[in-house]
Amino acid sequence: MRPSSDPGPVAVLLNPTAGRGRHRDALPGVLEQLRSTGREVTVLPATSADEALAACRTAVASGAGALVAAGGDGTIHLGLQAVAGTGVPFGAIPAGTGNDFVVELGLPGEPLPAAAAIARALREESIRKVDLARMTDAEGNVRWFGAVLAAGFDAIVNERANRMRFPKGPRRYDVAIVAELLRLRPRPYTLVLDGVEHHLDAVLVAVGNTACYGGGMRIVPAADPTDGLLDVVVGGRLSRVAFARIKPHVYRGTHVGHPLVTTYRAATVELRAEGIVSYVDGERSFPLPVTVTSAPGALTLLA
Template sequence: MTAADRTAPGPDPDGPVAVLANPTAGRGRHRGLLPGVLERLARAGRPVRLLEAHTAAQAERACHAALADGIAALVTVGGDGTVHRGLQAVAATAVPFGVVPAGTGNDFAADTGFPTGPLAAAEAIAEALRAGRTGSVDLARMTRADGPPRWYGAVLAAGFDAIVNERANRMRHPRGPRRYDLAILVELARLRPRRYTLRLDGEPLQVDAVLVAVGNCASYGGGMQICPDADPTDGLLDVVVGGRFDRRTLIRVKPRIYRGTHVQHPLVSSHRARVVELAAEGLTTYADGERALDLPVTVTAVPGAVRLLRGAGPGTGGRSTRFTVP
């Protein structure tokens, strides 16, 4: 029995399909596709309810409220950030979850078998909902000594990549991808290894590193295979540690992340565990590309924590389950 089987609320067979859409995802290039996505989702034979939200906090509240009201499924239309908001509501419930990839980075959707095209993904979700077919995959649960848990589907970044995101998010100019490029240049000039203290299933490990990534899935940042061997159905987390890199070496190795071959570099080590405790001074984390919790955190792999609505073809993976439909 999976986590999703044990925890309420469950899907309401007579409820609507709730849709959380981010019109700015992918820099707005899919904005005109939303009516077509909603029309295809409606082919599941249920009403479609578009959730209203203008901020990340509103998005999460809207998803939680929709589940409390009773829905047949929750679908996100956007990138990994939109997925992240939806996961906070559906994690460890039996409510099916669908992803229409329409963002700059669609790593969770790609790594869990959704079609890459938004309209094709919507059609696959509607077909799975009509058939009452889901495939469950793992999620990662983050906790601190204070505050509620947070969930993520793809990768937790704690190091240079998170620092760059922090820098980019504080900058007002330039706009678009150039802001991120400038943030990389600024932080490369400040690059230094930090002391990390980890416990992997209780086994202590101290390392000096510029990057630590904890992956439920393999990729982040729009296809960068930071944890290339991560499998969201194995009940484990992959931990990739980038050690005492200097600026020049990091610049040379960075392109290899897209192929996942960076893990062969002698300064990179890989580990696998069900529970990862991670601490370092003065660092925050980014999960699914979104600002998450400050260190220290404990990350736990939760098997079968979300039921995904996907197509029935090859490559969809996951643990197949069925639920009752009228």
């Protein structure tokens, strides 16, 4: 254990390729801001997601006084796996394209202002607690997430896009969306909310700790990362035409007013369906079934 006068180094995970590298030039300034606190700053070596996750976990286990992740939602997501429930302060610096989790927490949306805010929090020892979601699969594997779990149409589109070799870049997702819209059909789900079982057919299922995914789509608009609960949005037996019509409303969160869209709130959500791989914080995760539990105050945020 370190004496109180030695809070431990600030471990920093940098992803210069996030957001297609558009914030790469800001990263030296990010490190300069953090070093201006007088704290030891250690940049974690990593050339892959697996290496990044291992480096974050090792840093926390070795006594890091804080962990800072600079990158997109995927980079932030990796950092969460290491600090969730530990009490180690976490700083999130947005350098991706969507940055949904950071924006929903009310943090600065650009790298240098975010680094300045984290540096100030380090100097002042300023933190706040926010909720995370803890997901467990059928084999007992655990993953934490901060934003949204997708387990319907959007997850299916991601699966198709990730299998495609052509076209490259964002157009791949456009092609995948069209292909899956042509195949759109409601699927049977079992949803268990705090022990109460619901059987339903749906094309869209999302579980949110915060409101947004996909770069500003307010899929779970009422989600609050400080209330100790998860919000669930289910789009039921929507036709292709109805689904296409409500999709633009997701950016404002007004899709929940559609008669075939249902919302729920619970501390624990069990989700079962055949042939669905979930995505959390935009990252491929566990196949269903999964159990998601709200973890109040599991993240100690530098803010």
